Amino acid sequence: MAKILSKQEPKGTLDWTPEEFAIRKYIFDCWRRVCLRYGFEEYLTPIVESAEIYRAKSGEDVGGKELVTFSDLGGRELSIRPEMTPSVVRMVSKVYTASPKPLKYFSIANFMRNEKPQRGRNREFWQLNCDIFGSAKASADIEILTLALDLVLEFKPPKNSFSLHLNSRQLLDGVLDLAGASKLKSEAKAEVVRTLDKWQKLSASAIQERLLAAGLKEEAIAILKKFMSVRDLLELAKELPELKNNLGFAQIQEAMSALSDLGYSALVEFDPAVIRGFDYYDGLVFEVFDKHPDNNRAMFGGGRYNGLAEIFGEKNFPAIGFAPGDETARLFLESWGMLKGKQFDAQEKYYFPLLNHDLYLESQQLIQKLRAAGRNVFAGLEEQKISKALEFANKKGFAKVVIFGEDEHKKHKYKIKDMKTGKEEVVS
RNA sequence: GUGCCUAUGGUUUAAUGGUAGAACGGUGGGUUGUGGUCCCGCUAGCCUGGGUUCGAUUCCCAGUAGGCACCCCA
Numbered sequence: 001m002a003k004i005l006s007k008q009e010p011k012g013t014l015d016w017t018p019e020e021f022a023i024r025k026y027i028f029d030c031w032r033r034v035c036l037r038y039g040f041e042e043y044l045t046p047i048v049e050s051a052e053i054y055r056a057k058s059g060e061d062v063g064g065k066e067l068v069t070f071s072d073l074g075g076r077e078l079s080i081r082p083e084m085t086p087s088v089v090r091m092v093s094k095v096y097t098a099s100p101k102p103l104k105y106f107s108i109a110n111f112m113r114n115e116k117p118q119r120g121r122n123r124e125f126w127q128l129n130c131d132i133f134g135s136a137k138a139s140a141d142i143e144i145l146t147l148a149l150d151l152v153l154e155f156k157p158p159k160n161s162f163s164l165h166l167n168s169r170q171l172l173d174g175v176l177d178l179a180g181a182s183k184l185k186s187e188a189k190a191e192v193v194r195t196l197d198k199w200q201k202l203s204a205s206a207i208q209e210r211l212l213a214a215g216l217k218e219e220a221i222a223i224l225k226k227f228m229s230v231r232d233l234l235e236l237a238k239e240l241p242e243l244k245n246n247l248g249f250a251q252i253q254e255a256m257s258a259l260s261d262l263g264y265s266a267l268v269e270f271d272p273a274v275i276r277g278f279d280y281y282d283g284l285v286f287e288v289f290d291k292h293p294d295n296n297r298a299m300f301g302g303g304r305y306n307g308l309a310e311i312f313g314e315k316n317f318p319a320i321g322f323a324p325g326d327e328t329a330r331l332f333l334e335s336w337g338m339l340k341g342k343q344f345d346a347q348e349k350y351y352f353p354l355l356n357h358d359l360y361l362e363s364q365q366l367i368q369k370l371r372a373a374g375r376n377v378f379a380g381l382e383e384q385k386i387s388k389a390l391e392f393a394n395k396k397g398f399a400k401v402v403i404f405g406e407d408e409h410k411k412h413k414y415k416i417k418d419m420k421t422g423k424e425e426v427v428s
Numbered sequence: 429g430u431g432c433c434u435a436u437g438g439u440u441u442a443a444u445g446g447u448a449g450a451a452c453g454g455u456g457g458g459u460u461g462u463g464g465u466c467c468c469g470c471u472a473g474c475c476u477g478g479g480u481u482c483g484a485u486u487c488c489c490a491g492u493a494g495g496c497a498c499c500c501c502a
Binding site: 082113116118119125127287299300301302322323324325328355388389392393394401405406407417419422424 | 429459460461462463464493494495496497499500501502
């Protein structure tokens with residue numbers, strides 16, 4: 001047989017050893033628990049889709065060079081999914097008209113993007129996707145936002161460790177109108193939006209330069225600067241009163257006030273710099289930030305995308321959703337020390353060592369009995385001295401050890417030793 | 429795709445132009461029926477290719493892999 005030379009996983013992928021698996025499972029279990037608590041329904045779509053649905057709408061990179069593509073036997077071009085939204089919209093558009101509205105769906109699935117791997121970003125990654133279809137009401141926005149917050153809170157993070165930043169594409173369009181940027185060519189307009197997106201990262205002079213190059217006048221730039229520097233809606237209304245009648249302004253205001261009434265006020269703020277890259281967002285947009293200095297990044301984000309369904313030739317339906325990733329969630333937990341000393345495998349396990357080979361059959365019968373009674377039993381396979389058995393149980397973190405050797409067999413008994421207290425219980 | 433940094437047992441690492449030492453882990457024993465501490469033995473390593481050199485794990489170049497930033501994205 002040919003030797004396989006590398007023990008390495010393919011680039012950008014990760015083996016989940018049982019230790020690693022336990023962490024991922026913890027994250028997924030928290031996510032699933034919260035979604036079910038919200039009455040959301042779980043679904044799954046195939047791991048591949050026709051490549052064209054990503055080319056159409058996923059953006060230049062995700063739907064382009066980062067797409068992992070191959071041909072099936074019929075020569076059809078398929079891609080491993082790089083995101084869930086096109087798939088779920090495809091699925092929902094099949095059943096939408098016949099379904100009672102609204103639909104509240106979630107899924108936990110893996111994805112592939114041919115990216116350069118780095119911290120918080122792998123080629124294979126997992127995401128939770130949560131969406132509400134069929135309601136354009138503020139109540140749907142608010143439910144999505146509280147769900148996003150509760151998902152993070154489920155990990156019991158320390159106070160002040162994260163926050164949700166809100167903005168609206170409509171408000172943004174309003175500002176661009178005010179600044180006259182809407183009249184620019186789409187390329188120049190995109191550059192303006194990109195500049196807003198990078199506002200915090202760029203220097204004042206770089207911002208000025210980019211906006212001038214895009215074709216904006218000084219007065220227009222002043223308006224954008226004013227917009228980007230406001231800290232809350234009150235200030236925005238004062239500085240740019242023209243925006244008070246903007247639909248996005250009302251959306252944000254309504255959502256913020258509801259979240260505040262529901263007890264989330266410390267976690268939410270208006271943030272003009274939240275733009276988000278995907279083109280299909282057309283209403284409320286938001287991002288959840290990790291506030292840890294070592295991991296200061298957007299954990300996840302989402303928004304409203306009412307116009308996406310039309311790529312399947314369907315009538316549009318309202319939709320809002322978001323998608324946290326496993327890697328960013330893990331980094332959040334790690335940076336705040338929420339993984340330290342945590343017993344993820346809370347399942348209580350029994351160890352049943354084979355203390356005497358002559359008692360193999362009797363041991364197996366006892367193990368059957370214990371398993372039938374609902375115990376999780378790890379059975380020893382080779383004869384083992386009792387001291388070695390206890391040492392093994394210790395290393396594996398087993399809760400109990402069943403002691404069944406010659407002495408016990410003679411008395412028709414066995415002992416269950418609690419590894420924490422050291423106490424033994426005699427069972428006949 | 430671009431730039432910078434890094435690469436030594438399974439893991440974390442030390443030293444060195446004359447091929448490497450430790451800790452943790454794994455394993456066996458001290459202890460033939462009672463673990464976590466302790467003591468001893470064993471196990472296992474210089475990313476790949478080329479160059480300089482008498483000799484390269486060490487210096488140089490390239491590749492590969494990883495990290496960070498950009499780009500992009502969530």
